[in-house]
Amino acid sequence: MRLSVLALLAGLWGAPALAQTPPPAGAEPPAPQDQRQRIEQLDAELKDSTAVQERLAAEVAALEGDRAKLNEALLDTAIRVRETEGKLDASEQRLLLLNREAADIKESLEARRAVLAEVLGGLVRLGRRPPPALMVRPDDALQSIRSAMMLGAVLPELKAETDLLASELAAQERVRQDTARERDALAELKRSLADERARTAALIEEKKNSLQQGEAAxxxxxxxxxxxxxxxxxxxxxxxxxxxxxxxxxxxxQEAAQIEAQQGAGGGPADRLAALQNPGRLAPGVPFEEAKGLLKLPVGGAVLKGFGADDGYGGQEKGMSMGTRIEAQVASPSDGWVVYAGPFRSYGQLLIINAGGGYHILLAGMDKITVELGQFVLSGEPVGVMGRGPQLVSSAGLGTAQPILYVEFRKDGNSIDPTPWWATSESEKVRG
Structure with a gap:
């Protein structure tokens, strides 16, 4: 029994160590069979990629010429991309916590290595030289009593240490299994995100091709x-x-002014709601002034600096800065016309959307803008992609290496607080 406990402890302790031991420097290269399997796996992945591209091409071809269906597909895909990016953030956070827990358990076991050696050593000695029985020669009786007293004092302590070590090792194994499952889930999410991004790119390209404005102009x-x-x-x-x-x-x-006049002339809330849900609309479904509490943030992420915060140079922020995922999708907060798309001074890649009624939305810090000058965009439509790090000169003071999107609302040329326009759940995030 004692030897079985010892074997169990040795097995539990040895398994993690073996699992984490890197291959020796002089290890032999993979066998030809392993190389063939890897090549077959790459071929299968390539075929899958080709199949995905063919499927996307067929989907886009089916939407050709139908603006409403094209916009609807683009908006639905943008929503799935945003949801997948959110799931990726949550999965990466869970994986980070699991890695921290694993590091804490490993540190605890390393600190208790000496105790483990004593426990194992004691069990080994008990297994090899068990205490003498009391029914022996009279001159051994005193020694037997002393051994029994020592054993009675040591065994409870050994058992307590053994139980503690066993629980830590079991926790280590649980964390390892949870980490493996989370990594598999993360890999699947990344594959899903890659597919959705490919679909988004194909739909954006098709929409560009369907624009009426000539390429030369x-x-x-x-x-x-x-x-x-x-x-x-x-x-x-x-x-x-x-x-x-x-x-x-x-x-x-001019179109924004005309639409504003038409919307102000008539049309009840039901009509405006129906217009807002129409993916084929060519003008804002709701006047921007009346869209307060309805707009979604253009990208998922944490607000690093809000409107009116100290800008670090003795002034106040005229917009809000958001930390995003690498290569995150950026969507238009509202309906409007693209009046500028390109680099501008310290803003980096700058996108300006005329939302009508004298309102403009500025989005800066993107690595790539995917809409064209003069194009009408819908609320939630993808308009750009973030890069792999800060794009704004002023973002250096934020103390972060992640991509940063700058969002600014303007009314008649002056900066205004965008907070009232965000949907309730989004505005709560902004307030922190």
Missing amino acids: LTEEKTRAAALAAEAGNVRELMERMETEISATRKAA
């Missing part, structure tokens, strides 16, 4: 916008000059 507009951005001293000047000198931007401003 669009290229000319982009060149003119870049020239104005180089000359403009600030965002307000940039917007004012673009709305008078760039035809696509001027047209967007």
Whole structure:
């Protein structure tokens, strides 16, 4: 019995150590059979990737020419991407906690290594030289009593230490199994996210191809916008000059004014709600002023700095900064027309959306913008992708290496607090 307990302890202690032991430096390379299996696995993955691309191409072809269905598919895909990114964040946090728990258990076992050696040593000695029985020669009786007294004092302590070590080893094994399951789930989520991003890219490309504006005219507009951005001293000047000198931007401003007048002339709440749910709409479903409490944040992540916070230079923040996932999808908070898309001074890649009624939304810090100048975008529609680190010059003061999205709302050229526009759950996150 004693030897079985010893074997159990030795097995429990040895199993984790063996599982974590790296292969020796002189280990032999994988056998040819292992290499063949790896090649077959890569071939299968390549075939799967080809099948996914063919399926996406068929889906996009089925949507060709149908603006409403194309927008609906794009919005649904954007929602799935946001949900998957949220699940990835939660899974990575759980994995981080499991790794910390495993490190704590390992540290505890390392600290108790000497105690473990004493326990194992005591069990070994008991197994090899059990205490003498009392029914022996008279001259051994005193020695037997002394041994029994010592054993009676030592065994409870040995049992307590054995139970503690066994529980720690069991906890270590549980954490290892939980970690393995979480890593598998994380890998599956990453595959799912890659598929959804590929679908989003295909749908965005199809929407670009369906735009009515000619490619040559669009290229000319982009060149003119870049020239104005180089000359403009600030965002307000940039917007004012673009709305008078760039035809696509001027047209967007005129359409916004017309839609505002039409919406103000009539239409009840039911009509506006129906318009907001129409994926084929070509104008904002709800006036921006009346969209308070309805908008979703453009990206998942934590708010690092809110509107009005100290900017570190003696002033106040004119917008809000959000830490995001690497390569996170950025969506438009509201309906509106793209009046600028490109680099601008310390903003990096800057996107300006005319939401109508004198309101503009600024999004900056993205690695790539996926919409075009003059394009009408829907609330929740993907408009950009974050990079792998901070893109804003001013973000250095935030003390983070993660990508940072800057969001600013403007009314008649002046910065305003965006908090009232966010949906209830989102605004609670902003308030922290």
